[in-house]
Amino acid sequence: MVPELSVVIPMYNEEDVLPLLVQRLRPLLDGMGVTYEVVAVDDGSKDLTPALLHRHHREWPALRVLRLRANAGHQAAISAGLAAARGAYVVTLDADLQDPPEVIPEMLEAARRDNVDVVYGVRNDRSTDTWFKRVSAQTFYRFIRVMSGTSAHADAGDFRLMSRATVDAVNSLPEHNRVLRFVVPALGFPSDTVEYKREERAAGSTKYPLMKMIRLSVDSLTGISTAPLRLATIAGFVGAVFAILLIIYGLVARAQGHTVAGWTSTVAIVAGVGAVQLVCVGILGEYIGRMYAQLQGRPTYFVAYDSLAESSPRHGPTDTPLPATPREEHIPTQGVRRDQDGATKAPAPANPAPLG
Structure with missing residues (x-):
């Protein structure tokens, strides 16, 4: 029922x-x-x-x-x-x-x-x-x-x-x-x-300690929204605009004979651009990781035991059929045997799950 x-x-x-x-x-x-x-x-x-x-x-x-x-x-x-x-x-x-x-x-x-x-x-x-x-x-x-x-x-x-x-x-x-x-x-x-x-x-x-909460937050964000990819794209465009402005400023300063600010400003610019790049690479890496896991096709879980299957009758015309195997539950195929009439017979499980 x-x-x-x-x-x-x-x-x-x-x-x-x-x-x-x-x-x-x-x-x-x-x-x-x-x-x-x-x-x-x-x-x-x-x-x-x-x-x-x-x-x-x-x-x-x-x-x-x-x-x-x-x-x-x-x-x-x-x-x-x-x-x-x-x-x-x-x-x-x-x-x-x-x-x-x-x-x-x-x-x-x-x-x-x-x-x-x-x-x-x-x-x-x-x-x-x-x-x-x-x-x-x-x-x-x-x-x-x-x-x-x-x-x-x-x-x-x-x-x-x-x-x-x-x-x-x-x-x-x-x-x-x-x-x-x-x-x-x-x-x-x-x-x-x-x-x-x-x-x-x-x-x-x-x-759910702190690290698991952080992992859950990352999965939530990358799993429900593509906005971080758009932010990465916007950050890349903004960085490119600043780079062009800096090049123009450098050319004008050189033509006028002025000296550009020294070591401190150079390090600050390089560090800032590097930080933006690293953040963008990290966000892209999250999505690439999700696509990689999806392409692998590995199931999220494996069911070892179900008490409903154990208690349900296995034969009889009035038996209620068991629920279909979920998409994510991958059960290895052992091969199929056929009897003399050509009907298929499912093999016995090689390693029955312990009841623990």
């Missing part, structure tokens, strides 16, 4: 917060009166998260465990969950409980009442975040809006509800390293917002 609601939760080393998450999420979803599934995406955790997920899966059949073979990153884990989710509505939620799951019923009600495809969770109180994080986030979102023209909410992260049409649209996108908090608004689907207070992390430590 296709569930009405899917909740996708990326997880990486969340053994401390996982019991608290299940304790709050399960009674909430049970009381909503809708069929649902919880897709927990284990992003290559190195602690007891996989074992705890399997234990909770035995006690809670609606909990579906999706394990990635290696750590692929937060956004890639969400993409893997979206590709696997089957619900008519899909909610993406972090495991740290900073975004309260109790807002999910309000999101679903808003989507149905207003007939919208996306409902964003917007933080109206971020007092639990540091001053630096609040200011840097506001500045960065304003910058993104100016550079790309998208209407991404400054206080909205990855806590959102999407319709099946939106999820299918996101899954059809070919790009890698996508940042969904900017990709989803760029689709332009009808949307609404639900406000909530951001809470402290319930347990464990943050998985």
Whole structure:
């Protein structure tokens, strides 16, 4: 049976917060009166998260465990969950409980009442975040809006509800390293917002230190806008104009017998032009790197295990077929055998994934 609601939760080393998450999420979803599934995406955790997920899966059949073979990153884990989710509505939620799951019923009600495809969770109180994080986030979102023209909410992260049409649209996108908090608004689907207070992390430590936030910012900018390329072009033209003016000034000064300013001005000009060149080369390098990764065609993630596939029957005329393999999930072909009637037979997997 296709569930009405899917909740996708990326997880990486969340053994401390996982019991608290299940304790709050399960009674909430049970009381909503809708069929649902919880897709927990284990992003290559190195602690007891996989074992705890399997234990909770035995006690809670609606909990579906999706394990990635290696750590692929937060956004890639969400993409893997979206590709696997089957619900008519899909909610993406972090495991740290900073975004309260109790807002999910309000999101679903808003989507149905207003007939919208996306409902964003917007933080109206971020007092639990540091001053630096609040200011840097506001500045960065304003910058993104100016550079790309998208209407991404400054206080909205990855806590959102999407319709099946939106999820299918996101899954059809070919790009890698996508940042969904900017990709989803760029689709332009009808949307609404639900406000909530951001809470402290319930347990464990943050998985987004400063360097990962910088990497996310770079991916966001280069993935949603070509404005940096235009800035590089403008900077190149401005530098060329100044160079021409300097040449003209030098020729006139020489013709009049004047001496040009010495070492200091020369070094300043050379350093300034060199700095502009380096910035432009760096921006171009970001885009070339993205094109290189796209041409390589390497998948963002590899699924090692899916509890839904394990529990589903493999035969019978009334069986519900399993979801199609997502575009980004590459499974090596082992070759095809044929029986005496010429029918194809799929080979047995060479290395079945451990249950961990």
